[in-house]
Structure formats: structure tokens, C-alpha cells
Amino acid sequence: MREFRYRRPADVDEAVALLGEDPEAAYLAGGTNLVDLMKLGVQRPDLLVDVTRLPLDAVEPLPDGGLRVGATVRNSDLAAHPVVRRDYPVLARALLAAASGQVRNMATTAGNLLQRTRCYYFQDTGKACNKREPGSGCAARHGQNRDLAILDWSEQCVATHPSDLAVALAALDAVVEVAEPDGTRDVPFVKLHRSPGEHPERETTLRRGALITAVRLPPLPAARRSTYLKVRDRASFAFAVGSVAAVLDLDGDVVRDVRLAYGAVAHRPWRAYQAEAALRGRQFTPELAGQAADAELAVARPLTHNGFKVPLIRAVTVRALTELAESRA
Amino acid sequence: MSAGAVGRAHPRLEGREKVTGTARYAVEYPLDDVTYAWAVPAAAVRGRITRIDPDPALAVPGVLTVLHHGNAPRLAAGVEAELHLLQDPVVHYRGQLVALVVAESIEAAREGARHVLIEYDTEPHSTVLTADHPGLYRPEKVNPGYPTDTTEGNFDAAFEAAEVRVDVTYRTPAYHNNPMEPHATTAQWRDGQLLLHDSNQGSTAVQAALAELFEIPRESVRVISEHVGGGFGSKGYPKAAVVLAALAARQVGRPVRLALTRQQLFGPIGYRTPTIQRVRLGSDADGRIAAICHDAISQTSTLTEFAEQTAVYTRSMYAAPHRRTTHRLVRLDVPTPFWMRAPGECPGAYALESAMDELAAACGIDPIELRIRNEPTVDPDQGHPFSSRNLVACLTEGARRFGWADRDLRPGTRRDGRWLIGTGVAGSSYPARARASAATATAFPDGGYLVRINATDIGTGARTALWLVAADALGVPPERVDIRIGDSDLPPAGVAGGSMGTASWSWAVVRACQELRDRLGHHSGTLPPEGTTVAASTADEVRAQQPMARYAYGAQFAEVRVDVDTGEVRVNRMLGVFAAGRVVNPTTARSQLIGGMTMGISMALHEEGLLDERYGDWVNHDLATYHITGCADVEQIEAYWVDEEDPDLNPAGVKGLGEIGIVGTAAAIANAVRHATGVRVRDLPIRLDKLIGTSSFT
Incomplete structure (x- = not known):
């Protein structure tokens, strides 16, 4: 692998400055994805800026009833946090559905969100991938694409975002706190990740050198009844074949509020606004949930090997919402 | 032999060293002046190397040399084409190891490997096995020396006349051996003597092959393999790593360590060939089989022939007066397939034991009863007596332990919440040789x-x-x-x-x-x-052993649940009963049997090498994307054995346990999935996308 330098900045400002000075530098958090990609030659940073010792590892309840999660909070710790378990079960479940215990002990909140696609072709420098090497082509478009996108893909890229956590955050309308060279800003979570379009190598709306410092969860009492259902090819340690994050708030039988997001269907965690609109204000039935999923998936364009994802996501949507509806007592 | 230690459970002698990390494996011996090698895989599928430029690699700090066909020490020809490495510019498959970088550190070697520039003249390639491939041919024999085809009686007429006929085709994908320890070697030359610390399944064979390749006396080669982290057949014969390490050590005059990467295990070390298997069974209405035919197709490489003995299992398993088995092969531009746990028996039993289940369903009889009705009295293949044959005992004892009695034959009728529940059984056999x-x-x-x-x-x-x-x-x-x-x-x-x-x-x-x-x-x-x-x-x-039919037997039972919405298949419990002669150490015997069954679950549900024909190789070449069964997938697993004293085997009275566990397992799972859902999936693995969208699912 490429020889690299290693720095451990004292604070966020120094970290951002180090990245700003070196176009080939990368942040290192848990390392559960980056280190693999470095060995494979997919990512070749010349400088690693280790952010794991920065004081970004707190989980703090906010005055408005929300929760602020530091960027370097480990996935295991976040999943076990009592407030998360009580107020945002969808988040705890998404975290615990991901990876393995060992990986969750290392992986951080922000690192999880910025992990790279597990598309076979992206991870193999011997194959064409516009995300890894812009202009080289997309081998997955007509290759082994069973695990890849059905929504919002482009001819340049059909990859999916692999995170489970991100699907839950999309449903919860989280906000990402970002430090940049000229200050800090908030990014709505659903605006963090990009569609692939013409530039699949640009995965987020973050500027070069930006550092995620925290993720803020707004207060959402309805999220106490929320869930994350993940379909996978084996019982543990597998990325989702499809997943659904759901929050359902019923007034009697009528849907007062609903949040739905899908995983493993697109280049970014997929907030299902169309499905939500089809549900809101109407009397909940499993049939309605199916129709809502149909509304969302009407624009789905399956690839050669993943047409099954459309009925799969529909079925999981119905199950997630029906389970929540039945659990409200 | 006096009664005593044999038969009593005993932990592994080296168990403590292994679990505390002090047991040394092939590249873990402390060594002065050691160097590190990194293999460079070919980026072309079929063709020739026209140019190699090592200079950019040599410019990487720490890189000592780059070996390739233009400068590597010469090896004797005619030993084994697979091992004739770095000797000529021909590329037979993508991933063939065509150069080797040696450096002062493993990181420098890896970085150097990235910078070896290789140009190729390529030709069109063929890497996908099909039933109508124009290159299909009949090999002279099948692994390890069985006749290619067999015939007895008149299969066609008997099948035509049968009251009940099953005529089905099963497919299995490429399966890849993934021992925890990769193929790995430390090589040292001292005064013309070659010392190897090597990961293999038999160092006598490694010693012989290396002596031949380097044209030195066997006594000049010493191979130490104190601990080996698995092989599953792929280390049963010397492979690329040991030869490359020895070449490199000779070239640099220093000790060399080489461990293949996980990705490099997907090809150059062998794999279980994909198969296409047509099985025909013809019986009377009571399930008494008159005609059995098993036609198997598999692949080999352009380098050397490996013919998986897929249909050999069917020759001896069940009685029928009219029988036929055939093997056909295609030479593709792929790495050479090789042994993987129960080569032949494992894919073959998946097909035959599934077809038996289909026949039982067609006859409306219990699948255990069907097997008992077709129990042979002598080996149907050669007519030899069995040294011992306790398949029926395994089936009945397994049925008792598993709770098979009063099983409802109807598929798709048992629910537990969102799960469809089903059970399945399969027989198993594996030769007991020495x-x-x-x-x-x-x-x-x-x-x-x-x-x-x-x-x-x-x-x-x-x-x-x-x-x-x-x-x-x-x-x-x-x-x-x-x-x-x-x-x-x-x-x-x-x-x-x-x-x-x-x-x-x-x-x-x-x-x-x-x-x-x-x-x-x-x-x-x-x-x-x-x-x-x-x-x-x-x-x-x-x-001087008398010709006899010597086999271990077994019966695997599985209960599965299938998610009615998502098609996810999980195994509630797995149980096997085996007849394998005397059991020397119950502790490790049980490990072998549950390990074999776990690997069978993996074969049935999880593993599959996904080939991209354009690139000519498997794209899911790591353990994140090539799924193997994990602990969470094995909820309850039990292995038992029946007492078996067989005087016609060997002094210890053992039949061997390494392979019998896997043989019928995939069929037992597939049969259980069919029982749960009514859906018969005939191409492994049984993934959820092959179930959702079928009639039983929403």
C-alpha cells in the first residue's frame, strides 16, 4: 500500500486545517472501511488525520428534547444509549442490525455515514468504476448488480449506500453539524448524500476538508414507536438486501404522522416522501401501506438482477408499518 | 489394541497454543533477514504477456526485485502445468499469478505489485459453463481415477416404462475454499537445500513436487507444516504460493515470506466447479426404483484437466436394476477447479438426494421410507459386498432424535407467525479408503x-x-x-x-x-x-486389501423457516447421524461433523462465486461479499454416530469423518425449503430472490 503520514490533531480546527493543506489527506475514524480500501488501493491517502481522540464522543440530550450525537461516538455505544433506546428505537435497531459486534465497537457515527459503497466493481481496481476512477465507466450497470440500486441511479453509477444507520437518520430528519475552514454549518441529513448523476465520485454535499462533528436528532415523540427492518442474505454480518426505517404516529386509526426511509435501493439513504404523503391523514390499513409503497416505487427502475427488490421493499414497508400500528396499545 | 484412550473425549494437544496465538503458522516463524513477496495477478483472461516493465515497481522504496517469466529461475517442465509458474508469457485465466514482487516489507511489496506494468495480447475468452457449450467433451476418467461413464441394464427402456418419473436438472455455482489461513509459505535456500514452512495438507507431496520442479534430490527439500489453518482440499496438492516463494528465495538469496490475499484465493488455488446435473429416476407407484440416470457437466481449465466425479455418488447409493452415469467437461478460460470438501459426492448428493425427495413427493411416500425401500444388498456399482452399510440405521436413529414421526408430507402448510416451517432429510455416503x-x-x-x-x-x-x-x-x-x-x-x-x-x-x-x-x-x-x-x-x-464396498454413511435432517414476505431462509436446527466406523476422539469427531454440516448449510443458502463474463472472474472475491454461513446462521446443530465395528477397514477401524458431514446437507436444506414453501429451488444457493415472486409468496 501507499506510504502515508499520520497526524493526530489536538482540536477540530487543526484537523480541518490539516485536510485543507493536503488534497490527498483523509480523516481516519474507526478505520473499518478506509483501512480496507487503502489495502485494496481504492483509496490512497498520503496523510491520515486521526480524529478519534477529538472531544466529539458525547451523547447529549438537548433542551428541545432532541439529542446531539458526537461524530466519534462508537456505533455500539450509541446503540446501547438509554435515551436512544427509549426515544429512537429505529436508530438503535438500525445500528444493531449492522456489521458485527467487533466492527460496531470500532465504527463511529460520522464514519458510518461516510462509508463507501460495497459495489464489487468499486472495490476492485481491476474493474471499471466511475466512482473510483471518473470516466472509466460503470461495470456494474450491466454486470453483477443484484445488490445495487433500483431508484435514482444514473448510467454513470448504480451503486447503493451501504449504511443502516443512515436510513434511520433519514427517517428522523436528523441534522449534521459540519466544521469547515471558514466556520461551521448545519446540513439537513437528507441533503448530505448526493444522487450519482454525472459525478458519482461526489458522494456528499460536504466541501473538501469538511469534518462532521455531530449529528443532531430533533425531538420526535412519535419515534418512540419506530422500527428498522433489514432483509439480508444471512442472519448477521451482511449488508442489507433491502431495509426500511419507519416511524408511525396514529390518531385512532388515522395516520397523524409517518416517516419512512429505504436502504439498499439508491446511491443515498432514500427518504420515501411519496409513500409518506400517501399515508398521512388517512385511515391506516396494511393495504394502504402497500399502496403507499407502490406510490414510492412507481419510479423504480430495476437493473438486470434486482427486480425482486421492488416487491421486497413493498412487503417490508407493509410489515414495518403494520407492526407499528399493531404495537400502539 | 487394548481398550483405553481411543473413544474417550480429549481436547486437542495443541489447543492452548492455538487459542493463545502462540502456535506458529507458515509465515509466523521469527527469522532474520526475511523478505516479503507479493503476487501479481494477470489482468487478462486469455492471451500472452507482450511486455513487463518492472521499473516503476523497483522504484518503490524497499522493493528488491520483480520476478516474472523473463527472469525467474527455470523450473523443470512436465511436473504439473499449474506449478510451472513464471516460466512463459501465456495467460490461461484472469488472476493467474504472473509476477512476484519481493521487498523489505510487506507494505512495500504490495505497493510494488501495484506498479508492475504488464501489457497483454488478448484473445476472446469463454468462462461460463452452459449445458450446450460447444466445447463439451468426455474426459478419459474422473477424479481421482473413476470411469467416466457407467451403464447397467437398459436405462432408457426402464425409465420409459416406469410408473413414476422424475426428470430434473440441478445447478450448483462455483464454491471457493476459504481456509482461515491462506496458502502461505516461508522459503529459505541454504547451500542448495530448500527449507519451507508451508501451509498444506500433506508436506510429503510438497517435498516431492518441489524437488522435481527445482531438480534437486528429495532429501534436499524439507517442508515443515506444524500447524495448518484449514484447507478443505485446496491444499491437498502443492499450489502456487509455495513454488513462488521458493523461486523468489532463490532469486534474492534471502528468506521469503508469501501469503496469498483473500482475493487471490478465489481462483489460483482451485474451487469447486459449477455443475449442471440432470437426474432421472423411474419407479413404480410404491417408489421402488427401476431406473437411475445421473448426467453431470462441469468445467476445467485450459491448463490441466480436473474432472469432478459428480455422478459417482449415484453409482453406489441406491438400488435399481437399470442405471447410467455420465460426466462431461468443458475447458474454459478459468482457473483449474480442484478438491473442495467431498469433491464429487457433495454436489452429486445435492442432486440425487434432492431428486429422491422429488420422487418421494411424486409417489406420496415418506422420503425416509423411500430410501429404505431402495436399499441395496450389494454395491450396485461393482457388485462387491459392503464392509458395513448403516445408512438405514442413520436414517431411523436420526428420525427418532429429530422427531420425524407423523410428519405431514404436504408442503407449505405450517406457519409460525411470519415464518413458513418445513423439514427435510437426505442420505449421505463417502468412501472409506486408505x-x-x-x-x-x-x-x-x-x-x-x-x-x-x-x-x-x-x-x-x-x-x-x-x-x-x-x-x-x-x-x-x-x-x-x-x-x-x-x-x-x-x-x-x-x-x-x-x-x-x-x-x-x-x-x-x-x-x-x-x-x-x-x-x-x-x-x-x-x-x-x-x-x-x-x-x-x-x-x-x-x-493387498480385498475389494469391497467401503463407505461411511450418514443422514442429515434440517428444519428451516422461510419468511413469507421476504423469502429469507433460516435454519432452525440441523441434526446428523453418521456411521463412520470407530470414533477415536468424540470431541474432534463432533467438530468435524458439525463443521461439515455447517459448510453444507453454507453451500445450500449462502455461498456463490458470481462470475462476470466480461472480466472472466468472480467479482465477489472476499469474505464480505462471498457469504459463508456464520455463527448466527447455525442456531442448533447436533451430530451423533451409531456404533459400528467394521473389521474390513484398517487396524483402528475408522472410516474418516472429514467429508461425510457435508455430503447430503445441502439437499436436506433444499428439501426442507420445499417442504416449507412448496417451492423447489434447483439452483443453489437458495437465496431469497429465488423465492419471492413465486406463487407461494406475496
Whole structure:
């Protein structure tokens, strides 16, 4: 692998400055994805800026009833946090559905969100991938694409975002706190990740050198009844074949509020606004949930090997919402 | 043999060293002046290397040299095409190891490998096995020497006349051996002598092959394989890593360590060939089979022929007067397939034991009863008597333990919430053979003994089993016996493969120990300080074995649940009962059997090499994307064995346990999935996308 330098900045400002000075530098958090990609030659940073010792590892309840999660909070710790378990079960479940215990002990909140696609072709420098090497082509478009996108893909890229956590955050309308060279800003979570379009190598709306410092969860009492259902090819340690994050708030039988997001269907965690609109204000039935999923998936364009994802996501949507509806007592 | 140590549970002798990390594997020996090698895989599928530019690699700090066909030391031709590495510019498959970078550090070697510039002249390639491939041919024989085709009676007429007919085609994908320890070697040349620490399943064979390749006497090659982290067949014969390491060490004049990457295990070391298998069964309405035919298609490479013996299982398993088996092969531009746990029997049993389930369903009878009705009295293949055949005992004992009685034959009728529940069974058999081996036994004046044999413990517990056998053969407590294995300086022995390890090695150990006892019985006075040693070889005895049908048997039972919405398949419980002769060490025997069944679950539900024809290789070449069954997928698993005394095997009375566990497991799972859902998936693995969208699902 490429020889690299290693720095451990004292604070966020120094970290951002180090990245700003070196176009080939990368942040290192848990390392559960980056280190693999470095060995494979997919990512070749010349400088690693280790952010794991920065004081970004707190989980703090906010005055408005929300929760602020530091960027370097480990996935295991976040999943076990009592407030998360009580107020945002969808988040705890998404975290615990991901990876393995060992990986969750290392992986951080922000690192999880910025992990790279597990598309076979992206991870193999011997194959064409516009995300890894812009202009080289997309081998997955007509290759082994069973695990890849059905929504919002482009001819340049059909990859999916692999995170489970991100699907839950999309449903919860989280906000990402970002430090940049000229200050800090908030990014709505659903605006963090990009569609692939013409530039699949640009995965987020973050500027070069930006550092995620925290993720803020707004207060959402309805999220106490929320869930994350993940379909996978084996019982543990597998990325989702499809997943659904759901929050359902019923007034009697009528849907007062609903949040739905899908995983493993697109280049970014997929907030299902169309499905939500089809549900809101109407009397909940499993049939309605199916129709809502149909509304969302009407624009789905399956690839050669993943047409099954459309009925799969529909079925999981119905199950997630029906389970929540039945659990409200 | 006196009763004693054999049959009592004992932990592995080297267990503590392994779990505390002090057991040394091939590239873990501390060594001065060691260098590191990194293999460069070909980026072309079929063609020739026209140019290699090593300069950018040599410019990487720490890189010492780049070996390739233009500069590597010459190897003797004609040993084995697979091992004739870095000798010519021809590329036979994508991923073929065509260059080697040697450096002062492993990181520098890896970085250097990235910078070796190779240009190719490429030709069109063919990498996908199809039933109508124009290159299909009939091999001369199938692994390891069976006839290619067999026929008995008149299959076509009997099948045509049968009341009930099953005519189905099954497909299995490429499966990849993934031992925890990759193929790995440390090579050192000293004064023309080659010392190898190597990960293999039999270092006697490695010693012989390396001596031939480098044209030096066997005595000049020493191969130490003290601990081996698995092989599953892929280390049953020397492979690329050991040859490349020896070449590199000769070139740089320093010790070289080479461990293949996980990605490099997907191809160059062999894999289980994909198969296409048509099985036809014709029976009367009561399920008595008149006609059996099994036609198997598999692939090999352009380098060397490997013909998986897929249909051989069907030759001996069930009775039928009219029978036929065939094997056809295609040479593709792919790596050469090779042994993977129960080659032949494993994919073949998946097809036959699934077809038996389909026949049982067609006849409306219980699948265990169907098997009992078709139990042969002599081997249907050769007509030889069975040394012992306890398939029925395995089936009935398994049925009792599993709770098979009163099973509802109807598919798709049992629900547990969102789960459809089903159960399935399959029979299994695996040959009980032995190879010639040699051993020595030494008695020391202090009452201790030393037994030496170049057996290999690839994680099976072989070292411990031989130690127990030796103690009983000597008639002393095991604590007084030392056992030494895993070094080609020891008396030669066959590979740990074909479920022949314990049978072959214990035979030689018992003979050496018996002869030592005889010698000591005639001996008076004290022993000399260096002890008294006798050597034994079983070559004559093994050769003189009477022809008989010698097989281990087993029956696997599975209960699965299938998510009615998502098609996810999970295994509630797995149970196997086996008849495998005497069990030497119940602890490690059980490990072998549940390990085999776990690998069978993996074959049925999880593993699949996904080929991209454009690139000509498997794209899911790591353990994140090539799924193997994990602990969470094995919720409850049990292995039992029936008592079996078979005097026609070998002195220890063992049949071997390494492979029988996997043989029928995939069929048992597939049969259970069909029972749960009503859907018969005939191409493995049974993934959720093959179930959702079928009629039983929403």
C-alpha cells in the first residue's frame, strides 16, 4: 500500500486545517472501511488525520428534547444509549442490525455515514468504476448488480449506500453539524448524500476538508414507536438486501404522522416522501401501506438482477408499518 | 489394541497454543533477514504477456526485485502445468499469478505489485459453463481415477416404462475454499537445500513436487507444516504460493515470506466447479426404483484437466436394476477447479438426494421410507459386498432424535407467525479408503515413547487422534507418548484429504507400535539411551486389501423457516447421524461433523462465486461479499454416530469423518425449503430472490 503520514490533531480546527493543506489527506475514524480500501488501493491517502481522540464522543440530550450525537461516538455505544433506546428505537435497531459486534465497537457515527459503497466493481481496481476512477465507466450497470440500486441511479453509477444507520437518520430528519475552514454549518441529513448523476465520485454535499462533528436528532415523540427492518442474505454480518426505517404516529386509526426511509435501493439513504404523503391523514390499513409503497416505487427502475427488490421493499414497508400500528396499545 | 484412550473425549494437544496465538503458522516463524513477496495477478483472461516493465515497481522504496517469466529461475517442465509458474508469457485465466514482487516489507511489496506494468495480447475468452457449450467433451476418467461413464441394464427402456418419473436438472455455482489461513509459505535456500514452512495438507507431496520442479534430490527439500489453518482440499496438492516463494528465495538469496490475499484465493488455488446435473429416476407407484440416470457437466481449465466425479455418488447409493452415469467437461478460460470438501459426492448428493425427495413427493411416500425401500444388498456399482452399510440405521436413529414421526408430507402448510416451517432429510455416503503410510515408534529407557509420522493436522485434531491410537497400540497411558507430525523429515505419509487421514496414518502408527511391543517383548535388559526404534510401512497391506464396498454413511435432517414476505431462509436446527466406523476422539469427531454440516448449510443458502463474463472472474472475491454461513446462521446443530465395528477397514477401524458431514446437507436444506414453501429451488444457493415472486409468496 501507499506510504502515508499520520497526524493526530489536538482540536477540530487543526484537523480541518490539516485536510485543507493536503488534497490527498483523509480523516481516519474507526478505520473499518478506509483501512480496507487503502489495502485494496481504492483509496490512497498520503496523510491520515486521526480524529478519534477529538472531544466529539458525547451523547447529549438537548433542551428541545432532541439529542446531539458526537461524530466519534462508537456505533455500539450509541446503540446501547438509554435515551436512544427509549426515544429512537429505529436508530438503535438500525445500528444493531449492522456489521458485527467487533466492527460496531470500532465504527463511529460520522464514519458510518461516510462509508463507501460495497459495489464489487468499486472495490476492485481491476474493474471499471466511475466512482473510483471518473470516466472509466460503470461495470456494474450491466454486470453483477443484484445488490445495487433500483431508484435514482444514473448510467454513470448504480451503486447503493451501504449504511443502516443512515436510513434511520433519514427517517428522523436528523441534522449534521459540519466544521469547515471558514466556520461551521448545519446540513439537513437528507441533503448530505448526493444522487450519482454525472459525478458519482461526489458522494456528499460536504466541501473538501469538511469534518462532521455531530449529528443532531430533533425531538420526535412519535419515534418512540419506530422500527428498522433489514432483509439480508444471512442472519448477521451482511449488508442489507433491502431495509426500511419507519416511524408511525396514529390518531385512532388515522395516520397523524409517518416517516419512512429505504436502504439498499439508491446511491443515498432514500427518504420515501411519496409513500409518506400517501399515508398521512388517512385511515391506516396494511393495504394502504402497500399502496403507499407502490406510490414510492412507481419510479423504480430495476437493473438486470434486482427486480425482486421492488416487491421486497413493498412487503417490508407493509410489515414495518403494520407492526407499528399493531404495537400502539 | 487394548481398550483405553481411543473413544474417550480429549481436547486437542495443541489447543492452548492455538487459542493463545502462540502456535506458529507458515509465515509466523521469527527469522532474520526475511523478505516479503507479493503476487501479481494477470489482468487478462486469455492471451500472452507482450511486455513487463518492472521499473516503476523497483522504484518503490524497499522493493528488491520483480520476478516474472523473463527472469525467474527455470523450473523443470512436465511436473504439473499449474506449478510451472513464471516460466512463459501465456495467460490461461484472469488472476493467474504472473509476477512476484519481493521487498523489505510487506507494505512495500504490495505497493510494488501495484506498479508492475504488464501489457497483454488478448484473445476472446469463454468462462461460463452452459449445458450446450460447444466445447463439451468426455474426459478419459474422473477424479481421482473413476470411469467416466457407467451403464447397467437398459436405462432408457426402464425409465420409459416406469410408473413414476422424475426428470430434473440441478445447478450448483462455483464454491471457493476459504481456509482461515491462506496458502502461505516461508522459503529459505541454504547451500542448495530448500527449507519451507508451508501451509498444506500433506508436506510429503510438497517435498516431492518441489524437488522435481527445482531438480534437486528429495532429501534436499524439507517442508515443515506444524500447524495448518484449514484447507478443505485446496491444499491437498502443492499450489502456487509455495513454488513462488521458493523461486523468489532463490532469486534474492534471502528468506521469503508469501501469503496469498483473500482475493487471490478465489481462483489460483482451485474451487469447486459449477455443475449442471440432470437426474432421472423411474419407479413404480410404491417408489421402488427401476431406473437411475445421473448426467453431470462441469468445467476445467485450459491448463490441466480436473474432472469432478459428480455422478459417482449415484453409482453406489441406491438400488435399481437399470442405471447410467455420465460426466462431461468443458475447458474454459478459468482457473483449474480442484478438491473442495467431498469433491464429487457433495454436489452429486445435492442432486440425487434432492431428486429422491422429488420422487418421494411424486409417489406420496415418506422420503425416509423411500430410501429404505431402495436399499441395496450389494454395491450396485461393482457388485462387491459392503464392509458395513448403516445408512438405514442413520436414517431411523436420526428420525427418532429429530422427531420425524407423523410428519405431514404436504408442503407449505405450517406457519409460525411470519415464518413458513418445513423439514427435510437426505442420505449421505463417502468412501472409506486408505493410502500407504510409514511411521516409526521409539521406546526410551525412561518409559516414554515417541511416534513419528508425517501426518498433517489441518485443524481436524489428527495429531491428538494419532496420539490416542498410539497409546492404545502401545498399551500405555497417552501421557507417556509423544507424537511428532507435520515435517517431511518424518516417515512419509499421504495427504489429509479424501477422509483418509486418520485411517491411513493410524494404520502405520498401529503397525509401528505393535512391532515395537513385539520387539520389546523379546528384549531383555535396559534400553539404549537413544531408545529402540522400529519402522513400519503399510504399502503392502493397503495394496493387498480385498475389494469391497467401503463407505461411511450418514443422514442429515434440517428444519428451516422461510419468511413469507421476504423469502429469507433460516435454519432452525440441523441434526446428523453418521456411521463412520470407530470414533477415536468424540470431541474432534463432533467438530468435524458439525463443521461439515455447517459448510453444507453454507453451500445450500449462502455461498456463490458470481462470475462476470466480461472480466472472466468472480467479482465477489472476499469474505464480505462471498457469504459463508456464520455463527448466527447455525442456531442448533447436533451430530451423533451409531456404533459400528467394521473389521474390513484398517487396524483402528475408522472410516474418516472429514467429508461425510457435508455430503447430503445441502439437499436436506433444499428439501426442507420445499417442504416449507412448496417451492423447489434447483439452483443453489437458495437465496431469497429465488423465492419471492413465486406463487407461494406475496
